[in-house]
Amino acid sequence: MSIPASAAAATLPAPSRDFSADFPGLRLPDGGRWHYLDTAATAMKPQAVIDATVRAMGADYATVHRGVYARSAEMTLAYEAARRRVASFIGGEEHEIVFTRGATEAINLVAQSWGRGQLRPGDRVLLSQLEHHSNIVPWQLIQRETGIAIDVCPLTRDGCIDLDAAEAMLTPAHKLVAFAHVSNVLGSVLDVRRAVHMAHRVGAKLLLDGCQAVPRMAVDVAALGCDFYVFSAHKLYGPTGIGALWARSELLAGMPPWQGGGAMIDRVTFAKTTFAPPPARFEAGTPAIIEAIGLASAIDYVENIGVSRIAAHEAVLVRTLRDELRRRNDVTLHGPEDASGIVSFTLEGVHPHDLGTILDEDRVAIRAGHHCAQPLMDYLGVTATARASFGVYSDDSDISALLRGIERTRRIFG
Numbered sequence: 001m002s003i004p005a006s007a008a009a010a011t012l013p014a015p016s017r018d019f020s021a022d023f024p025g026l027r028l029p030d031g032g033r034w035h036y037l038d039t040a041a042t043a044m045k046p047q048a049v050i051d052a053t054v055r056a057m058g059a060d061y062a063t064v065h066r067g068v069y070a071r072s073a074e075m076t077l078a079y080e081a082a083r084r085r086v087a088s089f090i091g092g093e094e095h096e097i098v099f100t101r102g103a104t105e106a107i108n109l110v111a112q113s114w115g116r117g118q119l120r121p122g123d124r125v126l127l128s129q130l131e132h133h134s135n136i137v138p139w140q141l142i143q144r145e146t147g148i149a150i151d152v153c154p155l156t157r158d159g160c161i162d163l164d165a166a167e168a169m170l171t172p173a174h175k176l177v178a179f180a181h182v183s184n185v186l187g188s189v190l191d192v193r194r195a196v197h198m199a200h201r202v203g204a205k206l207l208l209d210g211c212q213a214v215p216r217m218a219v220d221v222a223a224l225g226c227d228f229y230v231f232s233a234h235k236l237y238g239p240t241g242i243g244a245l246w247a248r249s250e251l252l253a254g255m256p257p258w259q260g261g262g263a264m265i266d267r268v269t270f271a272k273t274t275f276a277p278p279p280a281r282f283e284a285g286t287p288a289i290i291e292a293i294g295l296a297s298a299i300d301y302v303e304n305i306g307v308s309r310i311a312a313h314e315a316v317l318v319r320t321l322r323d324e325l326r327r328r329n330d331v332t333l334h335g336p337e338d339a340s341g342i343v344s345f346t347l348e349g350v351h352p353h354d355l356g357t358i359l360d361e362d363r364v365a366i367r368a369g370h371h372c373a374q375p376l377m378d379y380l381g382v383t384a385t386a387r388a389s390f391g392v393y394s395d396d397s398d399i400s401a402l403l404r405g406i407e408r409t410r411r412i413f414g
């Protein structure tokens, strides 16, 4: 199958070479290609990232921030260079980047540190119907302790966060708005400028869950004007076990530690302990050194290609797949036409798990289930969807394989 000319007429050129060759995870033992369409869950890793982590774990390995020997000093420089790399990638300042285990931990950090310190009974937090559980449950946990109320913004018909509704819901009692920048189920993209304006107008902070945005669009937190931004490295072609919280420096400065241990202190006595300034205050214990270096390498990989080129490439694939699925009268498509990198759908009379299992026999990997977004499933009136999500290595052969697999599933189910 070739990509239709209309779909190919994207505003930016698609990647100029076959990037799949950079990803050993896409090659099956018999030399065939794995049609991996689950990048929104976790992205495959390019060889450059694998090599960087192997070097960091092997020839370059040492601890950071503690050693008086040269190797440790060099590793400390590399670890802090990774922080600068993240900062420059998303438009923040180096001292505003806190390394976390991932987006989930970053949101929990904000909830437990900022939330516990700032939220009082009667305060409100606005979430949306499409949030990942990572941006729901941390707020429910803090709700138990602080007595805040949680409001849920509905969606538009095509599955975007309904900012008209949000505007009507927001009051001065709202202290935080926490929205996904891009939905992990529907691919819908938030109008961040408007969300920032609305949140700030009532005095609320805006937290953006950038897990699905960072791998597929240029992000500049300073230009966006948000207050907190979180993402996970493993969705950005980097390692698992690391992610980042960006927060305005004045917010971080006022936030108490949420975990105690080594590296986050200034002076410890049994009478009193004082804490290091941010970001160290929020990084208790030996950090994810190898993973931080892997993340910096992933950012290098993505920036060498250009995030905008990746976005353009994925936009073509999304349009192609949506157009192909729309031709079938047994498929319901979820999400907006201009979804970012992600296509969710249901095949009439076939549970997404059955579809996913049959596709697996055809070497096609999709995600089937609730995608850690059960409130969204309830809203859509389904228990699960099938989700195909793209990355820089995806191409029209993946779409062809998926379509053939859907056709085979249809025949099996009659």
Ligand SMILES: Cc1ncc(COP(=O)(O)O)c(C=O)c1O
Residues within 6 Å of the ligand: 040, 041, 101, 102, 103, 104, 105, 132, 134, 135, 180, 182, 183, 184, 209, 211, 212, 232, 372
């Ligand atoms: C939108 C969104 N938010 C949060 C998360 C949680 O990320 P992690 O499990 O890497 O912490 C995910 C992962 O699927 C996601 O897609």
